[in-house]
Amino acid sequence: xxxRAALAALTLAMLVPSLSTSIASGAxxxxxxxxxxxxxxxxxxxxxxxxAVTALTVVAGHVGDTTGRKRLFLIGIxxxxxxxxxxxxxxxLGVLVAARAGQGVxxxxxxxxxxxxxxxxxxxxxxGTAMGLLGTVSAVGTALGPPVxxxxxTAFGWEAIFLLTVPxxxxxxxxxxxxxPDAPKAPRARLSLEVLRDRARATxxxxxxxxxxxxxxxxxxxxxxxxxxxxxxxxxVGAVMAAGPVVAALGGLPAGRVVDRLGTRRTTALxxxxxxxxxxxxxxxxxxxxxxxxxxxxxxxxxxxxxFQAANSTEVVATAPATGRGAIAGMLALSRQVGLxxxxxxxxWVFTTxxxxxxxxxxxxxxxxxxxxxxxxxxxxxxxxxxxxxxxxRRTASPMGENVAxxx
Numbered sequence: 014x015x016x017r018a019a020l021a022a023l024t025l026a027m028l029v030p031s032l033s034t035s036i037a038s039g040a041x042x043x044x045x046x047x048x049x050x051x052x053x054x055x056x057x058x059x060x061x062x063x064x065a066v067t068a069l070t071v072v073a074g075h076v077g078d079t080t081g082r083k084r085l086f087l088i089g090i091x092x093x094x095x096x097x098x099x100x101x102x103x104x105x106l107g108v109l110v111a112a113r114a115g116q117g118v119x120x121x122x123x124x125x126x127x128x129x130x131x132x133x134x135x136x137x138x139x140x141g142t143a144m145g146l147l148g149t150v151s152a153v154g155t156a157l158g159p160p161v162x163x164x165x166x167t168a169f170g171w172e173a174i175f176l177l178t179v180p181x182x183x184x185x186x187x188x189x190x191x192x193x194p195d196a197p198k199a200p201r202a203r204l205s206l207e208v209l210r211d212r213a214r215a216t217x218x219x220x221x222x223x224x225x226x227x228x229x230x231x232x233x234x235x236x237x238x239x240x241x242x243x244x245x246x247x248x249x250v251g252a253v254m255a256a257g258p259v260v261a262a263l264g265g266l267p268a269g270r271v272v273d274r275l276g277t278r279r280t281t282a283l284x285x286x287x288x289x290x291x292x293x294x295x296x297x298x299x300x301x302x303x304x305x306x307x308x309x310x311x312x313x314x315x316x317x318x319x320x321f322q323a324a325n326s327t328e329v330v331a332t333a334p335a336t337g338r339g340a341i342a343g344m345l346a347l348s349r350q351v352g353l354x355x356x357x358x359x360x361x362w363v364f365t366t367x368x369x370x371x372x373x374x375x376x377x378x379x380x381x382x383x384x385x386x387x388x389x390x391x392x393x394x395x396x397x398x399x400x401x402x403x404x405x406x407r408r409t410a411s412p413m414g415e416n417v418a419x420x421x
Contacts, residue, residue: 065117163251229356
């Protein structure tokens with residue numbers, strides 16, 4: 014019972030931050046109307062959270078190791094819950110953005126220490142299963158955000174999407190306080206940049222940032238296209254937006270098997286090629302195709318991203334020196350967070366610029382559709398560049414190759 018309760022605490026601590034990322038992205042059109050704000054202003058609700066997580070995840074892990082993980086973990090969960098309530102009570106957009114930044118601080122602590130606790134909270138023979146469960150829960154949280162957010166907004170208003178995480182955080186806090194062990198403090202360690210000197214590894218990190226940038230753009234511009242160009246309400250938008258994350262969540266295990274069979278390099282190219290094809294479809298298909306014309310390319314993009322991520326992550330970790338795997342895994346996580354920020358800010362800027370206005374909620378349907386096409390044409394170009402880098406740019410790098418997955 015104790016081990017299961019401890020794993021439940023870690024599962025909730027992984028679920029809540031991922032849910033909070035996607036649920037806020039899907040609510041952007043509603044928040045723009047509620048606060049009479051522009052697209053760029055509302056995007057700070059997402060950006061403030063992501064910036065805090067990106068800036069503090071590595072720091073939180075180090076502080077937890079040297080001062081006591083459990084105490085900091087509990088502080089992070091409590092902070093997240095309090096800031097969730099502050100988000101729901103925010104009277105202005107500025108207050109909401111500040112509270113979201115506070116949420117991000119709590120999320121950084123939770124995300125950094127959840128994986129670190131697995132070794133103490135789970136029997137050694139079940140660590141692999143626990144890690145797989147945490148990865149699945151993270152994807153499920155991302156998938157649940159849009160439909161749950163859409164339903165809550167329709168029924169109770171935008172405040173409900175932030176209140177949802179308050180009881181979840183409280184439950185995680187109680188379980189963590191009662192069942193997580195006190196981890197021993199580690200001596201202070203210095204982080205070496207030697208892990209970045211390998212050209213192939215640096216390329217993998219760059220590919221991760223590019224692919225995540227394009228994936229995040231689907232969450233950022235999708236709700237505005239579905240409401241502004243196709244005229245869907247919040248509940249339907251949430252259901253449609255869930256299609257991609259659901260595919261990514263379900264595709265994780267099969268993607269790993271493909272990596273084992275084809276090797277990391279081939280599977281990386283396969284995933285990036287699929288992402289480019291999906292982006293090109295969105296850049297060329299007319300809006301007259303409606304929801305199917307949007308969903309099918311999105312499914313291709315997210316399914317291909319799951320394939321890419323499995324291959325890229327496997328190569329990064331499998332080729333890492335044993336003494337540097339922790340630092341390399343942290344850099345991989347950082348590259349993904351950078352991609353999330355670029356997908357929100359840079360691709361959001363492409364979208365509003367192409368639409369010819371920062372007030373997307375007031376733009377004509379045709380302008381919104383054209384902006385979507387321009388955004389994903391840009392995404393296709395980015396992924397094509399990543400594919401070229403993956404297939405050509407690494408030929409002279411260390412040949413860690415075709416069956417690296419079997420060496421993990």
